[in-house]
Amino acid sequence: MIDVKGLKKTFGENEVLKGIDEHINKGEKVVVIGPSGSGKSTFLRCLNLMEIPTEGTILFEGSDITRADDRELNLMRRKMGMVFQHFNLFPHLTIKKNITLAPVKLGLMTQDEADKKALDLLERVGLPDKADSYPAMLSGGQKQRIAIARSLAMNPDVMLFDEPTSALDPEMVGEVLELMKQLAEDGMTMVVVTHEMGFAREVASRVMFMADGVIMEQNTPKEFFENPQNPRLREFLSKVL
Amino acid sequence: MGFVESFKQNFIEEDRWHYLVNGLGTTLLITLFAVLIGMVLGFIIAIIRFTHDKTGKMVIPNIICKVYLTVIRGTPVVVQLLIIYFVIFASVPISKIFVAIIAFGINSGAYVAEIVRSGIASIDDGQFEAGRSLGLNYRQTMTSIILPQAFKNVLPALANECIVLLKETSVSGYIAVQDLTKGGDIIRSQTYSAFMPLISVAIIYLVMVVVLTHFVTKLERRLRQSDRR
Numbered sequence: 001m002i003d004v005k006g007l008k009k010t011f012g013e014n015e016v017l018k019g020i021d022e023h024i025n026k027g028e029k030v031v032v033i034g035p036s037g038s039g040k041s042t043f044l045r046c047l048n049l050m051e052i053p054t055e056g057t058i059l060f061e062g063s064d065i066t067r068a069d070d071r072e073l074n075l076m077r078r079k080m081g082m083v084f085q086h087f088n089l090f091p092h093l094t095i096k097k098n099i100t101l102a103p104v105k106l107g108l109m110t111q112d113e114a115d116k117k118a119l120d121l122l123e124r125v126g127l128p129d130k131a132d133s134y135p136a137m138l139s140g141g142q143k144q145r146i147a148i149a150r151s152l153a154m155n156p157d158v159m160l161f162d163e164p165t166s167a168l169d170p171e172m173v174g175e176v177l178e179l180m181k182q183l184a185e186d187g188m189t190m191v192v193v194t195h196e197m198g199f200a201r202e203v204a205s206r207v208m209f210m211a212d213g214v215i216m217e218q219n220t221p222k223e224f225f226e227n228p229q230n231p232r233l234r235e236f237l238s239k240v241l
Numbered sequence: 242m243g244f245v246e247s248f249k250q251n252f253i254e255e256d257r258w259h260y261l262v263n264g265l266g267t268t269l270l271i272t273l274f275a276v277l278i279g280m281v282l283g284f285i286i287a288i289i290r291f292t293h294d295k296t297g298k299m300v301i302p303n304i305i306c307k308v309y310l311t312v313i314r315g316t317p318v319v320v321q322l323l324i325i326y327f328v329i330f331a332s333v334p335i336s337k338i339f340v341a342i343i344a345f346g347i348n349s350g351a352y353v354a355e356i357v358r359s360g361i362a363s364i365d366d367g368q369f370e371a372g373r374s375l376g377l378n379y380r381q382t383m384t385s386i387i388l389p390q391a392f393k394n395v396l397p398a399l400a401n402e403c404i405v406l407l408k409e410t411s412v413s414g415y416i417a418v419q420d421l422t423k424g425g426d427i428i429r430s431q432t433y434s435a436f437m438p439l440i441s442v443a444i445i446y447l448v449m450v451v452v453l454t455h456f457v458t459k460l461e462r463r464l465r466q467s468d469r470r
Binding site: 048050071074075080081082084086088091092101102106147150151 | 365367368370371372373374375376377378379381385386389390393
């Protein structure tokens with residue numbers, strides 16, 4: 001589904017990604033972990049071209065998005081949901097409007113269809129009574145669940161999660177991870193950058209360790225956590241587990 | 242001379258109050274249309290400047306905008322008014338009020354542009370990314386996500402600009418437009434009493450500014466609904 005070849009990204013003098021080759025299949029749940037500054041968020045953000053790669057190609061469902069024009073890129077982004085660390089809900093719109101804005105603006109649904117879909121999604125994320133609230137009235141965990149619902153409203157083929165629980169108070173992490181787990185069980189293709197090792201162990205079909213702009217090791221969660229090979233990974237795991 | 246006689250002399254005799262009422266009408270007319278021109282111009286320029294800074298596109302329009310901003314903000318509004326009337330429209334038979342509207346509109350646009358640009362820049366980049374990640378294009382993201390928030394943020398500053406503009410139109414007399422200030426001054430020149438007409442003019446401006454401020458506060462409160470916790 002996503003095919004990454006020779007991906008490099010530099011910010012000024014700083015080479016953040018030093019050549020990444022990776023393939024993500026439909027239905028996979030790939031969890032990316034690694035120390036901060038390892039390039040894992042940049043890698044994720046390159047997948048939907050939030051960051052423009054300096055070098056390399058990214059094939060999404062067969063077409064090279066690094067060579068797409070704006071219009072093609074927008075079409076592809078509809079198929080790739082993204083969930084941000086800081087939620088990035090639209091504070092001037094109600095929750096329902098947050099969810100329906102894109103499908104309606106893009107002409108995929110009428111407002112009525114989108115409203116109905118929004119209510120279904122709110123039911124699914126466990127916040128059916130928040131349709132007419134504004135983002136500022138919600139807790140962090142609730143905001144992130146709405147952000148996930150907003151992405152799902154576009155019926156994406158893949159969901160990208162950029163440290164979705166890092167900005168949350170500890171007691172709210174669980175509700176978001178639970179929702180992500182449900183999504184995974186429903187068969188969504190997911191790429192998740194996170195520090196939640198429990199989630200990686202439980203939900204991932206594959207765990208990836210990134211450091212210094214490269215993927216140093218990847219494996220099934222069981223092997224990854226029980227039998228790490230790379231010394232950097234061992235050191236990292238010893239610190240976080 | 243007592244207050245009552247003075248009032249009679251300045252406003253009642255020869256229907257001199259007409260100068261103030263008609264002048265007020267002219268002032269409001271100029272302000273209203275100048276504000277509209279200023280807002281439209283300001284938003285367009287702010288968007289061009291922001292788009293240039295964000296995407297690197299629109300190089301030529303950005304240069305034009307920068308020159309415009311420098312010239313307008315670097316010269317007095319009276320001089321601009323005089324130039325537009327006596328130089329640009331010198332050989333065109335045209336309404337003076339129209340010239341004033343154009344002059345104040347163009348002048349205000351420069352200030353509105355910088356206000357709006359700072360408002361757009363104050364919106365977190367994540368808002369932009371969220372919009373684009375959903376597949377909205379640049380324009381859709383700007384119009385439905387960034388600009389409404391930016392507008393809300395800069396509303397007090399924009400209202401202030403309107404108030405400044407309302408007061409600035411008092412120099413319209415330089416091209417012989419009979420606005421409120423000129424009206425009061427005409428009364429003064431006819432009755433040789435300065436206090437009554439000029440203080441009246443001042444009070445009328447003051448009332449307008451206070452009323453305007455009141456409405457803006459109300460509007461702000463309504464826009465702040467989404468911030469309720």
